[in-house]
Amino acid sequence: MSEPKSGAAKGVIGQRLPLVDARKKTTGEAVYTDDIRLPNTLVGKILRSPHAHARIKGIDTSRALALPGVAAVVTGAENRANFGVLPISKDETALAVDKVIFVGDQVAAVAAEDEEIALEALGLIQVDYEVYPAFLQPEDSLKDVADPAHKIHARTVGETNVHKQVDQHFGDVDAALKDARIVRRGHFEFGSVTHAFTEPHCVIARYDTDGKLTLWSATQVPHYVHRALVEVTGLPMHAIRVIKPMVGGAFGGKSDPFPHEMAAALLSMKSGRPVKILFDREEVFLSHHGRHPTKTDIAVALDRDGKISGLDLKVLIDGGAWGSFGVVTTYYNGVLSAGPYDVSNFRYSGKRVYTNKPPCGAMRGHGAVNSRFAFEVLLDEIAEELGEDPCELRLKNFLPEYTTTINEFRITSNGIAEGMLRAMERSGWKEKYRQLPPGRGIGAACGFYISGSALPIHWSKLPQSTVHLKIDMDGGVTVHAGTADIGQGSDTMLAQCVAQVLGLPMSRLRVYTADSDMDPVDLGSYSSRVTFMAGNAARRAAEQIRTELIEAASRLTGYPAEGFVLEDELVVYTPLPRIRMSYMEALTEALADRGALIARGSYQSPPMGGKFKGAAAGLSPTYSFQSYISEVTVDEETGFVKVEKVWAAHDCGRALNPIAVEGQVEGSIHMGLGQLLSEQFRYHDGNVLNPNLLDYKTLSAKEMPEVECILIESGDPEGPFGAKECGEGPLLPILPSVANAIHDAVGVRIRRLPVTPEDILQGIQKNRMERSDVAAKIRVA
């Protein structure tokens, strides 16, 4: 079979390559956690709270334990250790301790010989509850509680259920609002959306006779799971091994260490046998950790020069039952609004509250999506009121490259203006805006996003990413990294970075990731950090090996090392290209008397940012930038929106693999449209009313518009081969660009998501009535 010519002279960077695991995934050969079958494995099942808020007066597990086939039962009384993804809000336990705080909270866990026995055992556990009043609306959680016992967590602001409060002010927003040429204000409400990844949570824990705990889990941050397991099990870190098998999607929803992972570990330690817990879809919905619903009040001011002179944001964030990433979310709802425009005065007040609902957490576009929507819609309104082109208004206000934002983010490469101009040109914006027939409209919006959080969650001098390489006499290159490929293609990215430096085809690369015994620590797949950080680490490791191969070639030929390059499986002396040898010849020389080549590369963000409280939030070594234009048709009799086409310009620095980047852009658009048009948690009291994929309403392929990806390659000076993130930023502008297009089509402004056909129809009818009122007044006059 002929080798694909992916290792051609140009190298593998920038090539449209299938992901390294694509064949295995499409044929079913890929091994996900649930595919792993260890001998003697018990089935773990979880008893969940039927109450939104209640005190546990007692749990009697004796009947469950007596059931033949039950190997172990655990409850919160046996392990009260706290954990949580952020060291500053560790408010979770493996199983509920003393009280339950949402419908679905884990009360007890059972390990049994099979699923039927485990389920029967759950039914035999007697729990005595004293039901407490439930806090279901975020406003209720702002108030002082009537009884201290009714605080959802002990550590809150005063006697309220406020988890985190952030207040920041840069410049003088009041003065900016007063002196403005125009100020627009709006109140926006955003529903609760979840990731809806394909693979349900699944974990296998095996505590073996050597006293070693191995955990296989569908996680995006094996390292944080590792840390949490230490706290819950009390085992030393080196006695715990965490492995992430193939993961079927995560989008932020697998970025916390989870109570079910802790429960599986405890059950295995108690029974001495492997325990597997696989969630059903309802459990995935209850586990949630999706986007925080917010109520957002915003004011945007434009000065007499047409510059954005003020941004005033006040956000109430419904956190659900746990802290999770919520402190970060609270900051991100504000700080990630300080661009991509040059905002000269900025104030943010954010409050995140606990409520008795499934916990919210990180979700693609974490913290930035809702405020971005409000900001971009108000910019459109301002443009409309001034009779200006909203794209031109944006072009006048973009941050330049290599600058600093008002809240001291270091901006490096920035291709947003180029993106805006190209999206305008490709979409025919100038011919379409305000000129399409009724029911058809076009709208624009922008965004920017972090390309890796510059500061790690746990303060440490350890690098944020480390990559190990090994090459032995077989000529294959083994990549070891702690990174978590969750479907986004980070394994492919690592292989590409290494193959590029070594001038090798992808077929020589083999990537082993996310096994804490075998691979160096990586902080995991969140904050869109992996390409930038682990990609740099991989490149640096490969450069060391390249040096060794070149030195070997220099020794063999007698020519100076400086002139050699590696390309196309050859080592070539460029001043005299006939002086060359194969990669294998150079390798054989390099291995002589020493054995396998090994190398280590790592990445640590440079110091940056301001000195004020909360200055670290939102800092990133670089940022991605987006400019989108969307065209829609709105059925004026039904209110249904059809998104016809999206021109999506995304500055990813450099597209290491354009297919992978386009996949992220298209996937982000699909996910963002769901939040805009159809997805939401519906509640009946504290119960999620639609905890299944039929009723939750993720959009289908049929609702997906045509997407024209316009990849802007601004070439980041610090990114690997110039690259920066593409996994989250592309979600931000789709919601407001479509909302602005809907306004262009039918004159309806959107203030509440998801917007239903009925909402749009009511808006159209209200407009008609107002118009006929005006007409009537004119007639009367």
Place this chain on the structure above:
Amino acid sequence: MLLPRFELHRPSSVDEALTIAARHAGDCDFIAGGTDLLQNYKNRLNPRGHVVSLLGIDALQELSPTRIGALTTLARIEESETMRRELPILVEAASKVASPLVRQTATLGGNLLVETRCYYFNQSEFWRRSKGYCLKAEGDVCLVVPQKETCYAAFSGDMAPALMALGASARLKSLDGERIVKLTEFYEGDGIKRYVLRPGELVQGVELPPSATSLRGAYRKLRLRDTFDYPELGLAVTLGMEGEKIRELHVCAAAMETVPLCFDDLTGSLHGQPLSDSLIQLLGERIVKRVKPVKNTALSPNYRRKMVMVYLRRMLEQLATAGN
């Protein structure tokens, strides 16, 4: 999710199926494609100890413009050239059920008898227990319209309104013999009772009057997504014209109430009249006034009622021009 234990019976004839069902009267369900039943079983929604599979009964597989067997899959109807030519409304309705994968398995009989749906009923055992159950399964109070007499779960099949509008009848068989019941008389009662099917009686299929192929027909389905979803409104309209005048007009609707509705009492008096905008408006208003959806699906009852008018007008305009 785990299925509850049941004994599966696999008869090869209708009579054998009926005999088994009679032997386990009260604790028995028939199963065809299972796309509806098994999901409900997993949720512990009225599972039975005995399940009689009809898949081995070849006699229920027929497909022609005058007879469709209960076991005919929706995909077969959708893909049939004959049906597309003779009764395109049925192809349209079948192609809008669930997803292509489900339609490979789901059958006509199953869609006619699809379990009525409600946010408060289609939930797991855990969910329903936490709310104290509902009238339709294990409880005694309706959680949508709080009272203890009537279940408001919505009829959510797409085939029934289309078949009703063509004048189809259900072919029923029990150990007592066969009977033919017009589909318009087949459905009655609330979200629990639903139809006139007697215990132990089997739907063998439907039969259509030969004149059905002379009607122009259309089926439209309101839903948030253009696949997967059950109807929030399923409207079937059939029209026969004699010159400029209406010879025959039927309007039937799914998902408005606990049974599919047929508005022949409102359309019958329109025969002989020209199909005008004002006639459509008046008919639409009467139907909208009649239907009473409740708040147990994704879209609001008020919106769903409003859409009856929009859909009716669009469909009649389409059918009127289709004949010219």
